[in-house]
Amino acid sequence: MKAFIKLHLKEYVGGKSFILFGILGGLVTLILFTAGEVSFANNPTEEVISQFGSQWKFLSIMAGFAAVVVSMGTIEKHRREKRAELLMLHRLGLERQMLGLAIGNALVSMLLSAVLAVVLIFVVIFAGAPTSFIGFIAAFLSYLLTAGMLALMVSVLNVFLPSVVVAVLGVLLVIVGSFHQTIQGMLLNNGQLMGRILAKVMNILPPLDVFNRLTRSLFFLEFRGGQDLIIFLVYLWLTLTIVFLTAKRAGRHEKI
């Protein structure tokens, strides 16, 4: 399976898309640092906190979209090109192929997310940020894992659904997830029964804004309580379990 993942990485890593993502991430970072400060009178937040916080928020949304783009069609394409049969002849079962593709997608998404944040890393190192080495590494890891988790979710969807539908659902997942708590609050606020039901249903969707808050709290060295971390780990665990079970199911039911 390792060789298969390596092959997947070789196919998707590098090239124009990585350069473009690097430029895009750099531009976002520079724009937000020069003109994107969210500031209003009597705001007690320090300017530097506001600037870096907005950076992480924007980058995590972009990383989410990148994960969707990377993962939305790989499994469908793999099946269409009949590579599965060839690999099965080389004793790589369908279950392992699916797992390999999902993990490969997660790794590519994490690499893309890292490329997106290259300029931010330079800013953190050279311009000085209110963080420490450990705080930054922990924040960066949670940021990458969030993108990886999204890639795994989208990969699972692609096992059951065509890539066009997966793309739409993936984008929806990123948008709703990035403003999960706000949207849920609005649904609860309207007082309607349907709103309350939808708000409960939303608990299934990954709260990317909570994951982003975890990233920021690690970065700003204000991690406390651990509730956000537990939620993050619960979703990570659930996602990995679902990926594993889906791959197992695909391996059992698909006969070539």
Place this chain on the structure above:
Amino acid sequence: MRKSSVVLWFVCGAALLLSFCSGRAGLVDAHTIELIDQARMLDFDEDWPGFQPGIYPLDIYRKNLLTRDSVIRYDSDGLREIKDRTPVYALSMDVDPDGQVVVLLLNARDFRSFADAGDLDASSADLYYQAAICHEAFHCFQAGQGLYDVYADGITARDGSTVPATSRLLDADDEYRRLWVQEMEALAQYAKEDSRQNHQLCFAAYQARLDYLYSRFDDTEVQEYLDYAAFYEKVEGTAQYIENITLSKLSGKDLEFALTGYAEGTAKFYSSGFFKAFILDRVADFDWKTDFFNTSVTFEDYLFTVPLQECQEEQ
């Protein structure tokens, strides 16, 4: 995969779920209670005599994962769950079925989740939370002072009211938006620097906006709109003033006066009322608060008439 690895994996999952559930134990988390208690103990006697945020009960929204969400009442008797009422997910003032004014609240974590656009750190979010508690408690105080009896008609709910249409037209009117921003900038400048010239600039800007209103709408429409604006400035502007004072007290920073632009609907009256409340409050020995909520007097009645100028001249 080996069987032992699978078992270990599911044990990890169970442990995570257990940690998640134990983290939610209790009616309201300790951090929320700590922040609420701090906010309720703040002293506003110099800022608004009679206002005590600690005397109003709080109804805190509790999200339950699988069961129906519920209300947690926090008052002098402590915490208790109210099960027979549909909770409202809001930061607001409300009157409960027993006629008691209460503050509707979220816990600190939910508040941060709702308000955070990526620009808040934990300590700022906590300050905002406490300021919001004082803001809503001040609405309870206003109710106790008889504000809602004075405005019992409910400005916008009145049958045949022209206010919604006027408000929509004005929000889309570039000239009106320009005049409003010009007036707010004059007010902000006056708040920053107390001078006769700034007072005159404020009056001129207000008069220009008023002239424009009368040139665009008939007298009845203008009067209805001005009543509506005065009501929201009074309700939300003074509450915003208390909120900003709370932020200033807790953060140690001075009050700031800046405008982010024209805000549609009632949102613009928060900052305009705040500027005006601060300007009136700056004048020593000028009692504008005693009858402010139990009569239909407006900010302009004080700002652009004789009493304020007399007090300023005495100073």
